[in-house]
Amino acid sequence: MQNERIRPLKYLPAITTAAALMLIAAGLWAGEARDVWQKAVSICLSCIGIG
Amino acid sequence: MERLRRYSQYFFAIVANSYWMFPWKGPIYRGVIKHVCLPGLNCYSCPAAVTACPLGALQNFLATLRYNMSAGCFRPGFYVIGALALAGSFVGRMPCGWLCPFGLVQEMMLRLPLPKFRLWRGFRIGPYLFLGLFVIILPLAVSDAAGFGITWFCKFVCPAGTLEGGIPLLLMEQGLRRAAGLLFLHKLVLLVLILLLSAVISRPFCRAVCPLGAILGMFNRLSWFQLRFHKDRCLDCKACNTICPTDVSFFDGADDINSPACIRCMRCVAACPGGSVTIEFGPALEPATGESRTDEKNCTCHTQQG
Numbered sequence: 001m002q003n004e005r006i007r008p009l010k011y012l013p014a015i016t017t018a019a020a021l022m023l024i025a026a027g028l029w030a031g032e033a034r035d036v037w038q039k040a041v042s043i044c045l046s047c048i049g050i051g
Numbered sequence: 052m053e054r055l056r057r058y059s060q061y062f063f064a065i066v067a068n069s070y071w072m073f074p075w076k077g078p079i080y081r082g083v084i085k086h087v088c089l090p091g092l093n094c095y096s097c098p099a100a101v102t103a104c105p106l107g108a109l110q111n112f113l114a115t116l117r118y119n120m121s122a123g124c125f126r127p128g129f130y131v132i133g134a135l136a137l138a139g140s141f142v143g144r145m146p147c148g149w150l151c152p153f154g155l156v157q158e159m160m161l162r163l164p165l166p167k168f169r170l171w172r173g174f175r176i177g178p179y180l181f182l183g184l185f186v187i188i189l190p191l192a193v194s195d196a197a198g199f200g201i202t203w204f205c206k207f208v209c210p211a212g213t214l215e216g217g218i219p220l221l222l223m224e225q226g227l228r229r230a231a232g233l234l235f236l237h238k239l240v241l242l243v244l245i246l247l248l249s250a251v252i253s254r255p256f257c258r259a260v261c262p263l264g265a266i267l268g269m270f271n272r273l274s275w276f277q278l279r280f281h282k283d284r285c286l287d288c289k290a291c292n293t294i295c296p297t298d299v300s301f302f303d304g305a306d307d308i309n310s311p312a313c314i315r316c317m318r319c320v321a322a323c324p325g326g327s328v329t330i331e332f333g334p335a336l337e338p339a340t341g342e343s344r345t346d347e348k349n350c351t352c353h354t355q356q357g
Contacts (some may be wrong), residue, residue: 011142013333020136027130032112033086035126039111040085040095040103042149043227044079046218047096047107047205047212049235050227 052321064152068099089207090138091151096216105131109203114190139270147264148314153211160177160249170252178265186262210242253296267310277331280308284327292320
């Protein structure tokens, strides 16, 4: 009984890591890394409390 | 262990803010490393910052989602969510304790010789509220006619933006000083309040506000890195609870040892005289209930199942 309860959780970290890598790949494919860079290389006025 | 953690905090604070050419080459780093989202609260508008803030980037994706979709482009921030999930899947909320520059600032404030107080446990809901409302719902739901939303958390709350970006940039740029108004004053007051609270309460921002901690905390029970509490070795001395910067109380069963509130500073590992807290790097072995991972049966199962 306990093994049945435990088994699915055994793979959770691996599933989470795989899902994370797939999300990163999907983001890279969609060009999101470039969006992040574009936002990060200009002064964010709302972040610094100006606009 | 604590000394190692402190060095790690200094190391990452320096590495994440290592663009010291800003007085000569321009007020902000524009290199390739800014594609990388560091899983810590470090404003990308800090003149010395070389990495991107995941919280700011995520809000930006959500705030522009409506406009992007109208232009036939679906970019909800997979890259940022994936980067945070990747960090979380390995170590959970450990970046809060070992990497986050704003966590370091709060810990430095706590060293001031002032009376110390405990934070009411009910504030633990705060990070989830800020995450849901200021990071997700408001940037998505409130937008102008063109479909552009606002990065609500960055604009109205984030003290790291004021400390690392606002203050240095306003000191450097006369034009920005002229543009500063009530919003900057509001953020400055908030920053001062958080810093003052940090002097008397351990990490109040992390525990009651930080949406990044809320995201990473969700991975505490799913991560490869796990803490384990051996109840049979516990001496009930409460050393773990006394030393815990986020008041996680697992020795009495009030919290899970891998609670989302735990920033994995591992002070409890070092402080426990009975060695009842150990570190594992492997799959979680029991459901995420309120109970700690205590019994020896689970240990046996772990061995049997590899």
